[in-house]
Amino acid sequence: MRELSYAEALRECLRQVMREDPDVFMIGEDIGVYGGAFGVSAGLIDEFGPDRIIDTPISEAGIAGACIGAALTGMRPVGEIQFMDFVTLSMEQLVLQAAKIRFMFGGKARVPFVLRMPAGSGTGAAAQHSESLEAWFVHVPGLKVVMPSTPHDAKGLLRAAIYDDNPVIFVEHKLLYKTRGHVPEDAYTVPLGESKTVREGKDLTVVATSIMVSRALEAADLLAEEGIELEIIDPRTLVPLDMEPIVASVKKTGRALVVHEAVKTGGFGGEVASRIVESEAFDYLEAPVRRLAGLDMPIPYNRTLEYHAVPQVENIVAEARRLVGGVY
Amino acid sequence: MTDQTQAPDPQTYLQQWGHEPAVELLKRMLLIRAFEEKAEELYALGKLHGTMHLSIGQEASAVGASFALKRGDYLLNHHRGHGHCLAWGSDVDLMMAEFLGKATGYCRGRGGSMHIANIEANNLGANGIVGGGIPIAVGVGLSIKMRQTDQVVIVIFGDGAANEGAFHESLNMASIWDLPIIFYCENNQYAMSMPVRRAINIEHISQRACSYGIPGVTVDGNDLFAVYQAVKDAAERARAGRGPTLVEAVTYRWRGHSKSDRQAYRKREEVKAWQKKDPIRRYAQALALDDQELENLRAQARERIEQALAFAESSPEPEVSTILEGIYA
Numbered sequence: 001m002r003e004l005s006y007a008e009a010l011r012e013c014l015r016q017v018m019r020e021d022p023d024v025f026m027i028g029e030d031i032g033v034y035g036g037a038f039g040v041s042a043g044l045i046d047e048f049g050p051d052r053i054i055d056t057p058i059s060e061a062g063i064a065g066a067c068i069g070a071a072l073t074g075m076r077p078v079g080e081i082q083f084m085d086f087v088t089l090s091m092e093q094l095v096l097q098a099a100k101i102r103f104m105f106g107g108k109a110r111v112p113f114v115l116r117m118p119a120g121s122g123t124g125a126a127a128q129h130s131e132s133l134e135a136w137f138v139h140v141p142g143l144k145v146v147m148p149s150t151p152h153d154a155k156g157l158l159r160a161a162i163y164d165d166n167p168v169i170f171v172e173h174k175l176l177y178k179t180r181g182h183v184p185e186d187a188y189t190v191p192l193g194e195s196k197t198v199r200e201g202k203d204l205t206v207v208a209t210s211i212m213v214s215r216a217l218e219a220a221d222l223l224a225e226e227g228i229e230l231e232i233i234d235p236r237t238l239v240p241l242d243m244e245p246i247v248a249s250v251k252k253t254g255r256a257l258v259v260h261e262a263v264k265t266g267g268f269g270g271e272v273a274s275r276i277v278e279s280e281a282f283d284y285l286e287a288p289v290r291r292l293a294g295l296d297m298p299i300p301y302n303r304t305l306e307y308h309a310v311p312q313v314e315n316i317v318a319e320a321r322r323l324v325g326g327v328y
Numbered sequence: 329m330t331d332q333t334q335a336p337d338p339q340t341y342l343q344q345w346g347h348e349p350a351v352e353l354l355k356r357m358l359l360i361r362a363f364e365e366k367a368e369e370l371y372a373l374g375k376l377h378g379t380m381h382l383s384i385g386q387e388a389s390a391v392g393a394s395f396a397l398k399r400g401d402y403l404l405n406h407h408r409g410h411g412h413c414l415a416w417g418s419d420v421d422l423m424m425a426e427f428l429g430k431a432t433g434y435c436r437g438r439g440g441s442m443h444i445a446n447i448e449a450n451n452l453g454a455n456g457i458v459g460g461g462i463p464i465a466v467g468v469g470l471s472i473k474m475r476q477t478d479q480v481v482i483v484i485f486g487d488g489a490a491n492e493g494a495f496h497e498s499l500n501m502a503s504i505w506d507l508p509i510i511f512y513c514e515n516n517q518y519a520m521s522m523p524v525r526r527a528i529n530i531e532h533i534s535q536r537a538c539s540y541g542i543p544g545v546t547v548d549g550n551d552l553f554a555v556y557q558a559v560k561d562a563a564e565r566a567r568a569g570r571g572p573t574l575v576e577a578v579t580y581r582w583r584g585h586s587k588s589d590r591q592a593y594r595k596r597e598e599v600k601a602w603q604k605k606d607p608i609r610r611y612a613q614a615l616a617l618d619d620q621e622l623e624n625l626r627a628q629a630r631e632r633i634e635q636a637l638a639f640a641e642s643s644p645e646p647e648v649s650t651i652l653e654g655i656y657a
Contacts (some may be wrong), residue, residue: 025474051474057504064499067464069481070471072452072464073402092494096457098462104443106436106451107654141655165657 001127001186006260007177009151010116013158014078016107016187018048021076024162027054027066028080028116037178038118060086064093067113069236075123076162077113085131085170087272098167099142103209112165114158120211123308125297130306132262134209137169138238138271144168144192145238149213151181153236156190164192173211179292184308191243193240197249201229203324205249207272208232212311217260219316228324238268245281246272264293273318276308288328290312330533336506336553338614346460351625353395353552357387357608358629359420359545360411363585367410367427367441369588377429380441385550387584388607389514390415392555393482393577397563402450402468402481402634404461407442408581409454410513412484416451418444424636438654445579450479458519461491462511466498469572480566482510482559486646489520490533503540508566510559511574514549516581521593525577537574549577553614580605603634 004012018024025048026041032055035042045053057062060081067077081087087094094115102109115260121130124168137145148154154172161168189319198213208216213234220230231249235241250256256276258269269291276282294310322328342350355419364382371380383390390411394403405412413423418434426433426444436442445453452468455461465483472479488496503508513533517524530536537544543565547554554650555577562573580602584591591599 027470054470057497057500059497059501061467061494062463062501065465065494066467066470066501067500069404069452069464069467070474071467071470073468073471073475077467077472092457092460093463097455102657103654104435104439105445105447105654106434106438108435108447109445109453110657112657144656158583183471196472 001182003180004151004183005178005180006151006154006172007038007040009155009183010158010172011042011044012183013155014041015047017138017159017162018044018052023074024078025052025054027056029056029058029061029063029082031055031080033311036080036169038174039180040116040177041080055122057250059095060089064090064115066113068093068098068101068111071111071113071167074269078162079113079115080117080119083129084117084133085128087115087133089164094137094139094143094167094169099140103142105300107134110165111167114168114170116170116172116173118174118177118285121299121306124301124303124306127142130259130299131276134169134171134238135262135266135268136311138268142167143239145171146192146236147171147210147238149176149234149237151179151183152292155183156188157192159187160189169325171210175211179214184194190236192237194244195233195235195242195245197229197231197245199232201231201253201275203229203253204231204320205246205253205255206230206232206257206259206316206320207246208234209238209268210261212259212261215311215313216316218313219320222313223320224318228320230320243275243279244311246276247281250276250281250283256289256320257292257323259311259316261294262289263296265296267291267293269293271276287323287326290319290323290328292316317318335548335551336420336557338553341553341556342615350620353391354608354615355625355629355653356391356415357611358413359632360387360390361408361608362629362633363414363423366637368583373534373570377626379586380587381586382583383408383581385602385607386516386579387411388531388552388611389549389555389577389579392552393484393512393559394558396559397480397482400450401479402452403484404452404465404468404481405454405484406458406461406486407454407456408486409444410441413444413446413451416446416449416607418446418449418451420636421634421639422501424633425643428640429645430640430648432643436654457488459494461485462494462520463500465502465509465511466507469502470505473505478536478567480508480510480563482512484512484514487513487515487517487524487528488518488532489513490536491519491527492505497623499537499540499542499572502543503571505568506571509572510562510566511572512559513574513576515576515578518581518585518594520585520589523593532576534574534576542572542574544574544576546565546576546578549579550605550610552607553609
């Protein structure tokens with residue numbers, strides 16, 4: 001089976017889509033000759049030229065606005081925000097314009113664009129280059145939010161996002177860019193709004209996003225040696241959120257743990273936990289629904305402190321043991 | 329930057345346009361005035377749900393700019409936008425229905441006064457965020473350039489918006505890529521209560537164009553001919569692939585910022601002095617219409633607004649069962 005890295009899978013998707021659809025173009029900071037801060041667009045300028053791989057000044061509101069205006073007039077832009085932290089500078093355009101244009105205008109306008117951005121800690125980049133802000137966008141009706149955890153899903157979800165007729169916030173993870181996995185050569189779509197059960201088990205449902213999926217899988221291997229079987233579900237898209245497999249899983253296991261890197265308070269985990277307890281799975285719960293998330297703090301620079309600021313494999317193992325053992 | 333101090337000669341334009349089209353422009357201005365006056369009246373009668381931002385006194389700016397552009401061009405405008413929308417040729421029935429929040433309105437009652445759009449006519453909508461439409465214009469300009477059409481986009485904003493970061497990012501991006509954009513600043517002297525003379529430490533907002541290497545021009549925004557010429561020049565330049573222009577139209581907001589404004593920040597005499605520069609009366613004089621002819625046209629405009637109001641009032645409210653429609657495509 002052919003393997004690609006997460007970054008290569010994204011690039012292959014972009015190349016395929018741009019070859020088949022002249023309405024698609026890329027716009028962002030240092031995405032041309034530099035190839036993007038994390039190399040996702042490396043080499044694309046050689047094939048598509050500077051008119052379709054557009055380097056911008058450091059103007060994040062401008063990048064978002066450029067995507068919106070082009071989308072409103074028939075194009076399908078793919079914008080890149082160099083670090084998810086910097087999307088704070090685009091918030092007005094995304095929250096008050098992109099998300100609301102269609103609704104405010106009576107459902108008569110379309111704003112089909114994707115804004116890609118790398119999130120997450122683990123690179124020693126400290127508090128202003130390590131944010132995980134996906135919950136902010138989940139809170140804004142009109143936006144879709146996608147968080148791929150594997151090279152396969154990165155390629156297929158990006159294609160779905162580009163051809164979706166809505167603004168899509170596409171959250172990549174810096175530590176995933178170099179991870180490798182099976183990626184078919186053909187163009188394919190992973191539909192938005194389909195959770196994926198990535199490991200089956202009977203004892204505990206773990207809902208994990210982005211890099212936490214691979215950490216949960218590692219934890220599951222360790223726990224399996226003790227006879228604890230995790231069932232791991234990756235929602236893949238936070239909006240729209242496919243709760244069905246999650247609810248079905250919790251009915252089976254009777255226990256649920258939600259794991260994400262973003263800080264716990266106000267995080268996406270609270271949403272998933274609430275939806276579980278509001279669902280028919282409530283009657284099947286044998287333990288409280290728990291969240292394992294980033295500490296409520298900015299990401300520290302120091303390597304050890306940074307490591308301990310967000311969930312790691314051993315934290316998932318410990319939390320799972322407690323939940324399954326009835327100690328919480 | 330050029331400060332266009334020399335007023336254009338009206339007769340040149342009137343000969344070029346012909347009498348009927350020239351009168352049509354007057355009718356549009358009167359329609360805007362009548363719409364705004366009716367809006368104000370409806371508010372006073374308690375018939376409206378929200379607030380509104382009236383453009384009385386700024387009619388020449390809206391109509392002159394619109395007339396300088398072609399069908400197929402794009403419009404983005406701001407919260408004080410009824411005038412631009414009518415100048416763009418919008419259906420006053422559908423506008424009034426939207427204003428009253430009716431299902432038959434342009435935006436099915438979802439947008440209201442501040443968010444009227446007519447996507448089919450490339451009117452990409454009014455914006456409730458000061459400066460919010462300016463970055464979007466960059467994307468529209470980029471799209472025009474990539475699709476290689478001969479369209480232009482005009483983005484209309486106020487003096488307040490020229491102090492938002494979005495303005496500066498956008499002018500710069502439009503300049504480096506030679507985008508076909510007309511940045512059209514209606515300097516009506518006040519950003520809510522903040523006078524432009526205290527908010528900006530240069531004589532003309534159009535001077536800011538220098539920083540971005542694009543032309544900037546200031547015109548008398550109450551002179552329809554001057555506005556027309558400036559926007560026409562900017563559009564020709566844009567269509568020729570020579571990039572954006574910043575046009576500043578100096579005008580005056582006769583009414584308060586919104587309906588809650590008691591206007592403690594300005595003197596009555598100042599307002600009265602500007603009312604003497606009424607853009608409608610001024611244009612009517614250029615057309616050599618006497619008072620009676622002007623009043624006849626004014627009555628016609630009011631009659632048309634009454635018809636629009638009747639349409640709007642007899643239109644259905646949106647069905648509650650449709651409340652979630654239009655959020656996602």
